[in-house]
Each structure stands twice: as C-alpha cells, then as structure tokens.
Amino acid sequence: MSLLELSGLHAHYGKSHILHGVDLAVPDATIVSLLGRNGSGRSTTLKAIMGLVRPSAGSVRLDGRDLTGRRPYDICRCGIGFVPEERLVFPNLTVEENLVMGLQKPPAGTAAWTIEEMYAYFPRLKERSTIRAGYLSGGEQQMLTICRSLLGNPRVLLIDEPTEGLAPQIVEVVMEVILDIGRRGIAVVLVEQKLTIALKVAAQVMVMGHGEIVFTGTPGQLADNPEIRHAWLEVA
Numbered sequence: 001m002s003l004l005e006l007s008g009l010h011a012h013y014g015k016s017h018i019l020h021g022v023d024l025a026v027p028d029a030t031i032v033s034l035l036g037r038n039g040s041g042r043s044t045t046l047k048a049i050m051g052l053v054r055p056s057a058g059s060v061r062l063d064g065r066d067l068t069g070r071r072p073y074d075i076c077r078c079g080i081g082f083v084p085e086e087r088l089v090f091p092n093l094t095v096e097e098n099l100v101m102g103l104q105k106p107p108a109g110t111a112a113w114t115i116e117e118m119y120a121y122f123p124r125l126k127e128r129s130t131i132r133a134g135y136l137s138g139g140e141q142q143m144l145t146i147c148r149s150l151l152g153n154p155r156v157l158l159i160d161e162p163t164e165g166l167a168p169q170i171v172e173v174v175m176e177v178i179l180d181i182g183r184r185g186i187a188v189v190l191v192e193q194k195l196t197i198a199l200k201v202a203a204q205v206m207v208m209g210h211g212e213i214v215f216t217g218t219p220g221q222l223a224d225n226p227e228i229r230h231a232w233l234e235v236a
Contacts, residue, residue: 003155004061006045008059022045026187029186030188034189035222050080051071052072062080065078089136089144139167143173157186162192
C-alpha cells in the first residue's frame, strides 16, 4: 500500500468541475513530480489533499487513514505538510517566530527536524532571524515557508511551484534541499512548471490533463514518450 493515495477524487470551484476522478499513489520516501499545463488541476489536487478545497467525491488516504473532508489543521497534524505557491508567511512575526509557529511533535520513533537544521539549509534565514518576515525577499520567504512546513515533521510534503520567480542560484539551493528531504525519508509531491527541474529531482512523474492523471512513469519513460509530452506538456 502506498503512503498517500487518492482514489476517484473530484473537486469543484463553484459550478466549475476541476478534478475529474484523480487516482494517485505516492510511495513512502519518494519524490513525485506532478506535471501539466496551467489549468490542468495540479494545484487544485494539492489543495484538495490538504483540505483547502473540499472534494466533492472520492477519497484521500494517508497510510490507510481516511482524511477526506477534514480540516487543514487536522490534516497537517496527521502528517501532511504544504508549501503553497503564495508563500504565506506571517509578515509581522520575525523569521524565527515563523519557524516556531511550525513546530510539531514528530511521529513516534522519528527524529524531529530542528530550527538549527533549517538554518543549516538556508544560512540566509539565520542571518535574518530577527527580521520581520514581511521584509524578506521572495526567495527568502520561499525558504522560510519550506522550513516552517518541515518543522511540522510531515510524512508527506506537498510543494507548489517552489522555484517560481526565484533567481537561478536560489533555484539550485531549493532543488538540493528538496532532494535532501527525499533522502531523509519524506515523500514529496512537487508541482513544478520547469520540466528540467521536475525531472531532475523526481523518481516518479505523473502528468495531469483536464483534471485527471493521463500518464504515470519514471522521468526516463516520459522522456521516451514524445506523444505524451506533445499532447499534455508542450506549448503549441
């Protein structure tokens, strides 16, 4: 059984039907890249897992436990973390206060992530630990959001467009952190528009189109499948 399983997941925004029966399985300690054009349903899938969009049908299960329809804070406590595209920091709190807000006890028998480990990943955050988060650059806020989510000690981390708008040198740092998170045994579901980055970090890729999964395989299998890339990923 996979760690995170979505079965027949449907979701709507008002009368707009966005997800059309998404089936998705994420193994433990695996980085999965969720690919697709804008509007394909990738971000909505993450929000439906997290309870930010209420599924209208189907199920979300973590290690066999049904989380469908639960509140976001409850889903977080059960072991799913979320790094939103919007980089939702607490602007009037300092960097360190933001990190403290993310602290949760780890699952039994698991070592907790620490604030010092976060500063080791991103030394810039340590330099600015007493600065209010609202004064950080976009890249610094992205670092802070990733770290705050990790301090919740998730079993699965959902990351939505982490490199959007970042300078190339920061993109490289973020990529290395994502790879290290996977090496530490955390499953990651990554939504990333830059195909080269998504394929570089992932062990498995899933392609979405029209609100459903249209391809599942390895990065190599996707590279060898020009029909899927042309139909669902390339911009005409």
